[in-house]
Amino acid sequence: MNEQAPEMPTDSPPSGFLWGAATSSYQIEGSPLADGAGPSIWHRFAHTPGRVLNGDTGDIACDHYRRWREDVTLMASLGLNAYRFSVAWGRILPEGTGRVNQPGLDFYRHLVDALLEQGIEPMLTLYHWDLPEALDARGGWASDASPGWFADYARILYRALGDRVRLWITLNEPWVITAGGYLFGDLAPGHRSQSETPIVAHNLLRAHAAALASGRAEGIERIGLAVNLEPQYPASPLADDIAATARRDAFINRWFLDPVFFGRYPAEMEAIFGTAWPEYSASELDALRAPPDFIGVNYYSRSVVRADPTEQPVGARRVRQDARPHTAMDWEVYPQGLTHILAWIQGRYGNPPVYITENGAAFDDPPPVAGRLHDRQRVAYLRSHLRAASRALRRGVDLRGYFAWSLLDNFEWSYGYAKRFGLVRVDPVDRQRLIKDSGRFYRDAIRRYEGRA
Numbered sequence: 001m002n003e004q005a006p007e008m009p010t011d012s013p014p015s016g017f018l019w020g021a022a023t024s025s026y027q028i029e030g031s032p033l034a035d036g037a038g039p040s041i042w043h044r045f046a047h048t049p050g051r052v053l054n055g056d057t058g059d060i061a062c063d064h065y066r067r068w069r070e071d072v073t074l075m076a077s078l079g080l081n082a083y084r085f086s087v088a089w090g091r092i093l094p095e096g097t098g099r100v101n102q103p104g105l106d107f108y109r110h111l112v113d114a115l116l117e118q119g120i121e122p123m124l125t126l127y128h129w130d131l132p133e134a135l136d137a138r139g140g141w142a143s144d145a146s147p148g149w150f151a152d153y154a155r156i157l158y159r160a161l162g163d164r165v166r167l168w169i170t171l172n173e174p175w176v177i178t179a180g181g182y183l184f185g186d187l188a189p190g191h192r193s194q195s196e197t198p199i200v201a202h203n204l205l206r207a208h209a210a211a212l213a214s215g216r217a218e219g220i221e222r223i224g225l226a227v228n229l230e231p232q233y234p235a236s237p238l239a240d241d242i243a244a245t246a247r248r249d250a251f252i253n254r255w256f257l258d259p260v261f262f263g264r265y266p267a268e269m270e271a272i273f274g275t276a277w278p279e280y281s282a283s284e285l286d287a288l289r290a291p292p293d294f295i296g297v298n299y300y301s302r303s304v305v306r307a308d309p310t311e312q313p314v315g316a317r318r319v320r321q322d323a324r325p326h327t328a329m330d331w332e333v334y335p336q337g338l339t340h341i342l343a344w345i346q347g348r349y350g351n352p353p354v355y356i357t358e359n360g361a362a363f364d365d366p367p368p369v370a371g372r373l374h375d376r377q378r379v380a381y382l383r384s385h386l387r388a389a390s391r392a393l394r395r396g397v398d399l400r401g402y403f404a405w406s407l408l409d410n411f412e413w414s415y416g417y418a419k420r421f422g423l424v425r426v427d428p429v430d431r432q433r434l435i436k437d438s439g440r441f442y443r444d445a446i447r448r449y450e451g452r453a
C-alpha cells in the first residue's frame with residue numbers, strides 16, 4: 001500500500017469543510033519591533049536569561065513578517081482552503097491602548113488579501129499569548145481593566161478586517177494563558193501565584209465576553225473560542241483516582257467552557273483553589289455566559305490520572321503510558337481521545353459547531369535527504385487523527401474543519417526551536433522552507449477527502 005496514501009474512511013466531510021493549518025504571531029513572524037510595533041510579554045520573556053531553552057527568541061522565528069507572500073504560495077501548493085493565524089496586539093496598538101499603528105494593520109490586511117486571492121479562508125485569532133508589554137506593566141490580565149483593553153483592540157480589528165475575515169477567535173487556550181503564565185510560571189509573564197490565577201481566568205472570560213459583544217456590535221457573525229482539551233481517564237477504579245480525574249477534568253477541560261456556556265464554574269474549582277478561589281455574585285457569573293458561535297478544539301493527547309496529594313493544586317498527576325508511542329513533547333499518541341473529546345462537547349454543550357483548530361505532533365525529524373524529509377511518525381499521527389475526526393463526524397458531531405498544527409516549524413515557547421511541529425521544515429540557518437512528507441500526505445489527504453484525487 002502506498003506509504004503516502006491517506007488510507008482513510010471514504011465518507012466525505014460536509015461541504016464547505018475547511019482544511020487548514022495554524023500558526024501564531026510570535027511563533028512565526030520575527031521582526032517583533034518592526035514598523036512601529038510595541039514589545040510583547042514574550043519579547044521580554046524570551047530575552048530574559050533562563051526562560052527559553054538555548055536562549056532562543058522570536059526575533060527572527062520563521063521570518064514570516066518578511067516572507068509572508070512566499071508562505072501564502074506554500075499554503076496554496078498544499079491545497080489548503082483555510083489558514084489560522086493570530087494578530088500581534090503590539091503591532092496594532094504599540095502601547096496596548098490608544099494610538100493605532102497603521103503599518104501593523106497594513107501587514108495583516110495584505111496577508112488577508114493574499115489569502116483570499118488564493119481562495120484560502122482566513123481564521124483570525126485575536127490573542128495568542130503576546131500581550132503588549134505596556135499592558136503587563138499596568139497589571140496585565142490580572143487587571144480589572146484588561147477586558148476593556150481587549151474589547152477595544154478587538155473592535156479596531158473588526159472594523160479594519162471585518163469585511164474580509166469571516167472567522168474570528170477571541171482567545172487561544174485561556175487555560176494555558178492562565179496556568180502557564182500565572183500558576184506554573186513556565187510561560188510569559190512567568191508568575192507563580194495561586195491567588196492571582198483565578199483572577200486572571202475570570203478576566204480572560206470577561207475579555208472573551210466583551211470581545212464577543214463588541215464583535216456583535218460590529219456585525220461580526222462567527223466568533224469562536226479556542227480551547228486546549230485533553231480527555232482525562234482514571235488510572236484505576238479506586239475512588240481517589242476517580243475523584244482526582246474529575247478534578248483534573250474540571251481544571252483542564254471545563255474551567256472555561258462551563259462559564260461561557262452555563263454562566264457557572266465547575267464545582268471542583270473551589271476545592272482545587274481553596275481559600276484562593278474568590279467569591280462571585282450571581283450577576284458576575286452570569287456575565288461570563290458568552291457562548292461562542294463555534295468552539296475551536298486544540299487536541300494533542302490525553303491523560304491517564306492518578307490521585308497524588310503532592311501534585312498541587314489539583315492533587316492529581318498524569319501517569320505516563322510507557323507501552324504507547326509518545327511525541328517529542330512526551331505526549332502520548334492517542335487518536336481515540338480526539339473522537340472522545342469531540343463527542344463530549346457534542347453531548348455537554350449542545351452540539352455546537354466545532355473546528356479542530358490545532359492538532360499535530362513534534363517529532364525529532366530526520367535531516368532532509370535529496371530534497372525530501374521523511375517524517376513518518378508525523379504522517380502516522382496525522383493519518384490516525386484524521387480518521388479519529390472522521391469517526392466523530394459519523395457520530396453527528398458538527399465538525400466544520402481541521403487545522404494542522406503547524407504549517408511551519410516554529411518557536412515552541414519555552415522549548416524555543418527544539419520542538420518542531422511543522423508540515424514544512426524551516427531551516428534553522430537560512431529559514432528556507434521544505435515541505436515534509438507530512439505536508440505531502442496532508443495535501444493528498446485533502447485531495448482524496450475532497451474527491452479530487
Ligand SMILES: OC[C@H]1NNC[C@@H](O)[C@@H]1O
Pocket residue numbers: 024027173298358405412421
Ligand atoms: O504545543 C503546541 C501548540 N499548542 N497550542 C498552542 C501553540 O502555540 C503551541 O505551539
